Amino acid sequence: MDLANLSLLSAPYVLLITLSATLIAIQSLHPIAPHFGLVDTPDHRKVHKGNIPLIGGIAVFFGIALTSSIISFQDHVLYLSCAATIVITGAIDDARDLSVKIRLIIQAAISLLMCLYGNYQLSNLGDLLNLGSINIGAFAPVLTVIAVIGAINAFNMIDGIDGLAGSLSLITFLGMAILFAFAGQDSPLSLSAIFIAGLIPYLMANLTVKPFKRKIFMGDAGSMLIGFTVIWLLIIGTQDDTPALRPVTALWLIAIPLMDMAAIMVRRMIKGQSPFKPDRDHLHHIFMRAGCTSREALAFISTISIILMCIGIIGEVLSTPEWIMLVGFLCVFFAYQYAMQHIWRLITFYHKFKKQPTHPK
Secondary structure, eight states: OOGGGOOTTTHHHHHHHHHHHHHHHHHHHTTTGGGGTOEEOOOSSOOOSSOEEBOHHHHHHHHHHHHHHHTTOGGGHHHHHHHHHHHHHHHHHHHHOOOHHHHHHHHHHHHHHHHHTTOOOOOBOOSTTSSSOOBOGGGHHHHHHHHHHHHHHHHHHTOOSTTHHHHHHHHHHHHHHHHHHHHTOHHHHHHHHHHHHHHHHHHHHHTTOTTOOSOOBOHHHHHHHHHHHHHHHHHHHHHSSSOSSOHHHHHHHTHHHHHHHHHHHHHHHHTTOOTTOOOSOSHHHHHHHTTOOHHHHHHHHHHHHHHHHHHHHHHHHTTOOHHHHHHHHHHHHHHHHHHHHTHHHHHHHHHHHHHSOOOOO
16 A cells, blocks of 8 residues: 555554554663663763663654555655665764764765655755746756755754754644645655654653653654655655745745754854864753753744744745745844854843843732
8 A cells, every 4th residue: 555545544544553663662672772872871061861762763763664664655665765774874873973974975875865866856946036946957966965964964953952853853844744735745745744653752752741751862863864854855845846845945944953053053163163063052052051941942942943834834825936935034044143143142131131020010
């Protein structure tokens, strides 16, 4: 049975299979994770308590792969092969700390496999300048490699507090699912829905929502899988003969991870550091230094992401000119950059505001 031909009646059962398989994988992998070195230990950048299993990404992939195998989802054989490579790479990195160079080489190789074997490539940027569609031509593979590496590392870098990478990716997959549904593109819609189903048990375990009592992290295997799947679906959605969304809309769907990655890499390079050097200057770290709890930072950042996603979807549905959508996104991006460059002034103002006495009526 091909998932693209599933009826509305059978679709919930398929999603239940994914959710259940992910849940079983979480429970099965939890006790054996330490034997493979798949645990996250506290250090100067990580302030959690105890050793936390890095099994979320592996469990989510297991749920997706099992569901696809049961329903003979032939359209996604290439995706599953590439995703498996990404997950294995991430798991090895979680256990043994691979160098940035090795990770980038593998990510670039996967990108080229998408282009050359699957013909999934970013070749049309849309009518961004109101002068007609911008076709990349022979440089499409190069741009695709950059886009894939960028998306993978954007979601990898945003994975810093409980629930953040999972919540932001859930919002992105939901936005894509809505647009795929409007466009009638069943196959990418199904993959988006399956991924949402797989993320739910992970998020519950990560946030220790009942009945979960033991925390897990997704690890690099999970964040890299998410970034790869997001860019895979966005390329399909924007480059299809009858696209579900325009390339500029994709920017709004991944706005927070994209802007955070760009801002942090620029700041690192200005300091003469590697753009991939770990630090505690990400958006979520700044929120927590401003006095927010991790749950408050998660709620605030997720709310912003939902707002930006809705702007993108509304602009797509209303066929707002692409150049207007681009200008709007650039305004948000530069406002974000300015805020990050002057963040200590904003934090100082925030603390003074919190300390102002309240006068009873």
